[in-house]
Amino acid sequence: MEFKTFVFYFLSAILVFAGLRVITSRNPVHAALFLVLAFFSAAGVWMLLQAEFLAIALILIYVGAVMVLFLFVVMMLDINLDRLREGFWSYLPLGSIIALLMVAEMALVLGGNYLGLFESSVPQAAADVSNVKAVGRLIFTEYVYPFELASVILLVGIVAAVALTQRGKRKNKSVNPAQQVFVKAADRVRVLQMPAEKRE
Amino acid sequence: MVDALQELLQGLFGSVFPLVWALLKIVLIIAPLLLCVAYLTFWERKVIGWMQVRVGPNRVGPWGLIQPIADGLKLFLKEVVVPTGSDKRVFVIAPMFAFAPALAAWAVVPFNDTLVLANVNASLLYVMAIGSIGVYGIILAGWASNSKYAFLGGMRSAAQMISYEISMGLALVVVLMVSNSLNLGDIVHSQGKGIFADYGLGFLSWNWLPLLPMFAVYLVSIVAETNRAPFDMAEGESEIVGFHCEYSGMAFAVFFLAEYANMILVSTLTALLFLGGWLSPVGFLPDGLLWLFLKIAAVLFFFLWIRATFPRYRYDQIMRLGWKVFIPLCLIWLVVVGCWMMSPLNIWK
Numbered sequence: 180m181e182f183k184t185f186v187f188y189f190l191s192a193i194l195v196f197a198g199l200r201v202i203t204s205r206n207p208v209h210a211a212l213f214l215v216l217a218f219f220s221a222a223g224v225w226m227l228l229q230a231e232f233l234a235i236a237l238i239l240i241y242v243g244a245v246m247v248l249f250l251f252v253v254m255m256l257d258i259n260l261d262r263l264r265e266g267f268w269s270y271l272p273l274g275s276i277i278a279l280l281m282v283a284e285m286a287l288v289l290g291g292n293y294l295g296l297f298e299s300s301v302p303q304a305a306a307d308v309s310n311v312k313a314v315g316r317l318i319f320t321e322y323v324y325p326f327e328l329a330s331v332i333l334l335v336g337i338v339a340a341v342a343l344t345q346r347g348k349r350k351n352k353s354v355n356p357a358q359q360v361f362v363k364a365a366d367r368v369r370v371l372q373m374p375a376e377k378r379e
Numbered sequence: 380m381v382d383a384l385q386e387l388l389q390g391l392f393g394s395v396f397p398l399v400w401a402l403l404k405i406v407l408i409i410a411p412l413l414l415c416v417a418y419l420t421f422w423e424r425k426v427i428g429w430m431q432v433r434v435g436p437n438r439v440g441p442w443g444l445i446q447p448i449a450d451g452l453k454l455f456l457k458e459v460v461v462p463t464g465s466d467k468r469v470f471v472i473a474p475m476f477a478f479a480p481a482l483a484a485w486a487v488v489p490f491n492d493t494l495v496l497a498n499v500n501a502s503l504l505y506v507m508a509i510g511s512i513g514v515y516g517i518i519l520a521g522w523a524s525n526s527k528y529a530f531l532g533g534m535r536s537a538a539q540m541i542s543y544e545i546s547m548g549l550a551l552v553v554v555l556m557v558s559n560s561l562n563l564g565d566i567v568h569s570q571g572k573g574i575f576a577d578y579g580l581g582f583l584s585w586n587w588l589p590l591l592p593m594f595a596v597y598l599v600s601i602v603a604e605t606n607r608a609p610f611d612m613a614e615g616e617s618e619i620v621g622f623h624c625e626y627s628g629m630a631f632a633v634f635f636l637a638e639y640a641n642m643i644l645v646s647t648l649t650a651l652l653f654l655g656g657w658l659s660p661v662g663f664l665p666d667g668l669l670w671l672f673l674k675i676a677a678v679l680f681f682f683l684w685i686r687a688t689f690p691r692y693r694y695d696q697i698m699r700l701g702w703k704v705f706i707p708l709c710l711i712w713l714v715v716v717g718c719w720m721m722s723p724l725n726i727w728k
Contacts, residue, residue, distance in 0.1 A: 182397075208469070208522060215515070235504045243511025247518065247541060251534070254522050309500040311561055373527070 187227055194220035205260060207253045211246065218242050232311045404496050408485050416639045417447040423683045430687040457628035462524060465625070469523035474626070474633035477516025481640035484509045488647055489564040491657045491668055501561045506648065507548060510604075513641065514540045517613075517622050520634070524625035533622035535694060536606055536613045542701040543603040549709035550597040553716050554586055554652050557727045567656035573726060579662025585655035589726065592712050594653050596705050598681070601645040603697065605638060608686040610697055619694075642682055643675065650674035 197217035204210045218241050225234040318326045388403075389396045421436065421443070428435025436443040461467055487502035489495035499505060514537050521533015555561055558569035573584030587594045603610040613621035623634045650656060650671055657671040692700070720727060 206466075208466075212469070212519075231499065231501055232504070235501055235508045239504065239508040239511055243508060243514075243544075244541070247514055247537065250515075250518055250522075251537075254518075254530075309561075311501050311504070 190220045190223040207258050211250050211253050215242055215246050232314050416636055419639045421447045426683045427687045454632040455629055459628040459630045462625050465525045466523040469519050473516050473520035474630050477637040478633050480509045480513040481637055481644055484644055502563045503561045521622040526625050528620040529622050529625050532620050536622050543600045546596055546705035546709055547600040550593040553593045553713055563651050567651055570655045571658050582660035587653040605641045609689040609691050615691055646675045646678035649678045
């Protein structure tokens with residue numbers, strides 16, 4: 180067996196295991212961490228296909244930014260797994276239909292070679308041309324309008340997020356020293372009781 | 380000699396030789412790096428001592444030189460307390476998450492024209508991607524400790540790191556724009572060309588001068604990114620509790636080592652991206668490894684110097700500096716440099 184083949188099967192095994200653990204692990208934080216592992220192995224598989232830009236972008240964007248925010252949210256949520264499991268049987272028919280559809284699609288893609296769906300061969304990257312340069316050239320020449328459109332949509336998303344969270348103009352923060360010296364502790368500090376929780 | 384060794388190993392290991400050869404090269408990079416990390420802590424204590432008119436550590440060994448080994452031994456022998464109710468596996472994995480990226484990034488760092496472990500086209504992107512993983516160590520350490528202080532500290536440090544990663548990334552975008560490459564080696568080469576380099580004054584054509592505002596932004600951002608003073612929210616013992624407050628012994632030491640390994644990594648990147656890497660500052664001296672090491676040492680000294688000089692920032696001031704000053708500045712300078720490159724005054728051709 181070639182070394183490259185071994186690496187591919189190694190990464191794929193980790194990828195499949197991590198994907199399974201994402202949906203089976205009881206702790207949502209662990210599930211998110213297994214998703215990170217899955218992204219990482221997927222990036223490794225892409226690297227084997229010589230798609231270095233895609234692989235690094237996957238790690239930079241999904242592992243470095245998206246999953247960090249995801250973890251932030253998941254860690255702060257109070258998730259009750261038993262409550263989440265209540266509707267399992269009523270959702271099962273719809274869920275299994277979607278799962279079957281996905282399996283059928285996967286079979287078409289993965290078995291495409293046997294069914295003769297891909298007549299054209301997969302384009303091979305030229306060894307001496309930088310992957311990043313090729314992607315950049317295409318984006319800014321052939322696909323410049325879709326690319327600009329996507330960036331405008333992202334910009335609208337940013338502005339919308341800011342607009343949603345902004346609560347009017349902040350009041351002036353300057354203080355009046357004469358009033359400040361007469362302040363009492365009770366006006367400023369509110370002591371909250373937060374009893375420690377036991378993990379189950 | 381290298382060829383003879385290569386042949387000997389090829390005979391010994393046969394088909395797995397490439398793997399063995401790569402591992403050998405990795406050890407050759409990692410082992411001196413770890414030694415540097417140990418002696419960086421020593422150097423820091425000495426420098427801060429001298430700045431505060433003390434002598435610093437001077438008891439263990441000649442001039443106190445064995446001190447870092449003694450410190451390591453002490454931490455090694457201490458008990459690692461795992462809090463009850465903590466998530467044990469994640470608690471143990473978190474320090475590794477913090478330390479591993481600081482080592483993994485060295486795979487693509489070039490030391491001169493030929494001396495590089497993996498000469499990939501997108502090496503700068505790789506370094507940025509690997510660098511962005513380091514934040515997991517902090518978040519996971521905060522969460523797994525099952526302590527409110529550690530959790531809040533983890534959130535604080537992680538938010539700080541993510542914020543400064545953006546301004547760092549934007550500063551790097553400007554650098555790769557002017558050098559027209561994502562390869563660290565090519566970026567260093569592009570700094571050796573220019574009007575001043577032709578007169579033999581190479582150090583004036585390195586990126587730090589034409590991109591001075593970006594250099595300043597990058598230099599401050601790396602300090603915030605590595606959680607170092609004056610942005611050390613994680614370690615402000617007297618006023619604020621950090622993410623690693625539940626860690627002890629060797630588990631804490633790994634976080635500590637990760638901080639210093641990260642410092643060396645970002646200093647190396649600064650030397651490569653802005654200070655001309657292994658290029659010699661003046662025409663009549665040859666290029667070489669020594670210059671790279673001198674530049675790294677200079678940036679590391681900058682880290683220690685400002686730690687002994689500036690008082691700690693308040694947290695909201697750190698975030699304000701990152702989001703409201705650095706990011707707009709970077710975005711404006713990106714456009715300015717873009718226009719500059721398109722104008723007849725372009726100096727990077």
